[in-house]
Amino acid sequence: MKTTQPITVLFADDHAIVRQGLCALLLADGGFRIVAEARDGREAVSLALALRPDVIVMDIAMPVLNGLEATRQILATNPAARVVVLSAHDDDEYIQRMLTAGVVGFLEKQSSAEVLTKAIRTVAKGHTFYSPSISRRLASIASLARNHKGPTKSDPQRLTSREYEVLQLVAEGSANKQVAATLRISIKTVEKHRQHLMDKLGIHDTAGLTRHAIATGVIESAVLLTIIGEDPPVIASNG
Numbered sequence: 001m002k003t004t005q006p007i008t009v010l011f012a013d014d015h016a017i018v019r020q021g022l023c024a025l026l027l028a029d030g031g032f033r034i035v036a037e038a039r040d041g042r043e044a045v046s047l048a049l050a051l052r053p054d055v056i057v058m059d060i061a062m063p064v065l066n067g068l069e070a071t072r073q074i075l076a077t078n079p080a081a082r083v084v085v086l087s088a089h090d091d092d093e094y095i096q097r098m099l100t101a102g103v104v105g106f107l108e109k110q111s112s113a114e115v116l117t118k119a120i121r122t123v124a125k126g127h128t129f130y131s132p133s134i135s136r137r138l139a140s141i142a143s144l145a146r147n148h149k150g151p152t153k154s155d156p157q158r159l160t161s162r163e164y165e166v167l168q169l170v171a172e173g174s175a176n177k178q179v180a181a182t183l184r185i186s187i188k189t190v191e192k193h194r195q196h197l198m199d200k201l202g203i204h205d206t207a208g209l210t211r212h213a214i215a216t217g218v219i220e221s222a223v224l225l226t227i228i229g230e231d232p233p234v235i236a237s238n239g
Contacts, residue, residue, distance in 0.1 A: 004031070006030075006031055006033040007031060007032050007033070007054045007055060007120060007121065007124045008033050008034075008035045008051075008054045008055070009026060009032050009033070009034055009035065009053055009054065009055050009056075009057060009120060010034075010035055010036045010037070010038065010044065010047055010048055010051065010053040010055075010056045010057070011023065011034065011036075011037050011038070011057050012037075012038040012039075012040075012041065012043070012044035012056065012057065012059055012062065012067065013037075013039070013059040013062070013086075014039050014040055014059065014061075014062040014063055018109075019037045019039075022057065022086075022116075023037065025113050025116070025117075026117065026120075029117055031117075031121070032117075032120065035047075035053050036051055036053070039062075040062045040063050040064040040065060041062050041064060041066055041067055041069060041070030042064045042065040042070070042182075043064075044056065044058065044062075044065075044067075044074070045065065045070050045073045045074055048074045048078070049074065049078060052078065052081075054082065054124045055082045055083075055084060055120050055123055055124050056074065056081060056082065056083045056084070057086050057116075057120070058070065058071060058083050058084065058085055058086070058087075058103070059085075059086060059087055060085060060087040060089050060094060060098070060217070061087070061088075061089060061217075061219070063219075064168070064169065064172075064182065065168065066168060066217075066218060067085065067087070067098075068097055068101055068217075069161060069164050069165065069168070071083050071098065071101045071102065071103060072101050072102075072161055073161060075101065075102045076161075082104050082123045083102065083103045083104060083105075084103065084104065084105035084106070084107065084119055084120065084123055084129070085098050085103050085105065085106045085107065086107050086108075086111070086116070087106075087107075087108070087109060088108070088109045089217065092137060093217070094217060095134065095137060095138065097217075104123045104128045104129070105119050105122070105123045105128060105129040105130060106130050106131065106134045107119055107129075107131045107134070108134070111131050119131075158200075159197055159200060159201075162183075162193055163196060163197040163200070164218065165183060166179055166183070166190060166193045166194055167197055167209060167212075167213055167218055168213060168218050168219055169182060169183075170194065170206060170209055171206075171209055171210040171212075171213035171214070171218065172219060176190045176191060197209075
């Protein structure tokens with residue numbers, strides 16, 4: 001008799017209670033194995049590339065590195081990775097940016113357990129999955145794009161992935177020395193990236209960078225509060 005292997009899953013969310021709840025939900029189902037949990041995007045990238053889970057369930061708004069940039073970095077190294085967004089952010093801009101980054105699924109956090117497990121199983125088989133409300137939004141977005149008059153405008157000032165990382169860390173209150181330590185680069189390199197992103201954005205102070213980061217969804221305003229009580233990433237045992 002053929003035994004079906006459980007689907008391996010990595011959860012990335014900065015709220016421990018959310019991760020624990022999602023893990024309990026999938027473990028109760030019996031068809032999944034949680035290989036790791038990540039509390040921010042940087043840990044998600046590291047764990048995803050080291051463990052190569054079947055499916056990565058990714059939040060968008062996380063400290064240190066948000067879900068959008070984490071997804072871009074994961075897929076740049078491993079294009080076969082299957083990323084499903086599970087987020088409280090579901091406006092059209094977030095949906096478009098995550099789809100452009102290469103996610104294969106998008107669910108709201110208020111989705112039911114049945115929808116989540118169906119989504120993970122569906123994308124693990126190589127398909128895409130969007131919750132009913134997201135599917136309706138995608139149809140609306142596509143309709144607007146078809147009816148749009150004139151050429152699509154490209155953004156010549158597009159920040160690089162590294163510049164987005166520096167922007168997020170600076171907006172979260174990290175000094176250049178802290179940014180350098182987090183990214184494992186020199187302070188001089190941090191200063192160079194910081195100057196480049198300021199020139200591209202036409203912003204020349206930290207307060208302006210912070211406002212821009214909040215307005216464009218790089219960070220949430222709540223992230224500016226001191227982060228306390230976080231637990232370290234957990235590598236699940238096979239037992």
